[in-house]
Amino acid sequence: MREISILGAGAFGTALAISLARSGRKITLWARSDEAVSAMQNVRENLLRLPGKAFPENLAATSDLADACTAPILLLAVPMQQLAGFCEANKTLIQHKTLVCCCKGVDLKSERGPLAVLEDTLPEAEIAILSGPSFAVDIADGLPTALTLAGRRQDTVDRLQALLTTENIRLYSSLDPLGVEFGGALKNVIAIACGLAIGAGLGESARAALMTRGFAEMQRLALRLGADPATLSGLSGFGDLVLTCTSEKSRNYSHGLKLGSGATIDPTVTVEGVATAQAVARLSQGVGIDMPITTAVTQILNGQISISEAAEVLLARPLKRE
Ligand SMILES: NC(=O)C1=CN([C@@H]2O[C@H](COP(=O)(O)OP(=O)(O)OC[C@H]3O[C@@H](n4cnc5c(N)ncnc54)[C@H](O)[C@@H]3O)[C@@H](O)[C@H]2O)C=CC1
Numbered sequence: 001m002r003e004i005s006i007l008g009a010g011a012f013g014t015a016l017a018i019s020l021a022r023s024g025r026k027i028t029l030w031a032r033s034d035e036a037v038s039a040m041q042n043v044r045e046n047l048l049r050l051p052g053k054a055f056p057e058n059l060a061a062t063s064d065l066a067d068a069c070t071a072p073i074l075l076l077a078v079p080m081q082q083l084a085g086f087c088e089a090n091k092t093l094i095q096h097k098t099l100v101c102c103c104k105g106v107d108l109k110s111e112r113g114p115l116a117v118l119e120d121t122l123p124e125a126e127i128a129i130l131s132g133p134s135f136a137v138d139i140a141d142g143l144p145t146a147l148t149l150a151g152r153r154q155d156t157v158d159r160l161q162a163l164l165t166t167e168n169i170r171l172y173s174s175l176d177p178l179g180v181e182f183g184g185a186l187k188n189v190i191a192i193a194c195g196l197a198i199g200a201g202l203g204e205s206a207r208a209a210l211m212t213r214g215f216a217e218m219q220r221l222a223l224r225l226g227a228d229p230a231t232l233s234g235l236s237g238f239g240d241l242v243l244t245c246t247s248e249k250s251r252n253y254s255h256g257l258k259l260g261s262g263a264t265i266d267p268t269v270t271v272e273g274v275a276t277a278q279a280v281a282r283l284s285q286g287v288g289i290d291m292p293i294t295t296a297v298t299q300i301l302n303g304q305i306s307i308s309e310a311a312e313v314l315l316a317r318p319l320k321r322e
């Protein structure tokens, strides 16, 4: 019988597995590829996604999903655009479990966040969201981090907070999973905007403006969708916005930086903000919320306008109160 399994052996799933195992939990890390799992078993690290970070002894890797799903608690660490398909395809294995979703984004097809995807597909599962400022490498290196664990039920959240806190991950609890997941999803789009601005040489004052006004539009949409305003000011909103918009360790910020400076893009890197920007632009239009920065990011990514044209449009908007 497994204790906690992590489904998806990318950088984040692997980092969480390492930190939890170091803190004494018995962890199973599932990857879909037999080859990747054999390599992890032989080398005792994830050379592909998190090289140089050694696996503790009590971390096992498997490609047998049914075996991994004998654990009562499953952390879902596949990218956002894969989440709905993964849950649908493996419904019978995961539908009665406690599921902790670790991905940050909005589904492009349905414009839903992870919570709605999971609740719609797996109505009998207990659902929680884990989000907040934390780079996988920092977690795996044992550096201090603080994240938010959110769910609808106090007892579930309390149990998971105690179980998933580790020596270097301090978990705060929340009963606002929607606010937590939207903070994590929306900040990626603003991070792309900041990368674009810095890459195109628009300067750090422009970045500060994008972060602040980006935060305002994150709040507008999240509140309209029913989130608690205080949640957006917490780790999963403001906290992750600051981290992601200011560090080249962020793939979203770096993606913008590369586009802005004309550098080559690696299409195999997971950049959640790209699909999420498109999904959020549609979602916000549908609910009548103005998100000018997200709209500009979408138009730049689609090649409809240049970065300098986007800057002009944003500066020329009607003047208003802050
Ligand atoms: N890397 C980081 O520092 C952090 C990442 N996250 C979030 O975690 C999520 C995953 O990101 P990473 O692990 O960094 O991505 P990654 O690009 O390192 O890995 C993604 C993994 O998912 C696997 N995968 C893709 N589709 C799959 C499917 N259908 N079934 C099974 N496995 C599948 C890939 O093979 C790959 O191993 C994202 O939503 C990201 O925003 C959250 C916090 C920090």
Ligand SMILES: O=C(CO)COP(=O)(O)O
Residues within 6 Å of the ligand: 104, 132, 133, 134, 135, 188, 191, 240, 243, 244, 249, 250, 251, 252, 253, 270, 271, 272
């Ligand atoms: O979410 C993250 C940090 O909290 C990781 O950001 P990136 O996906 O941009 O690398």
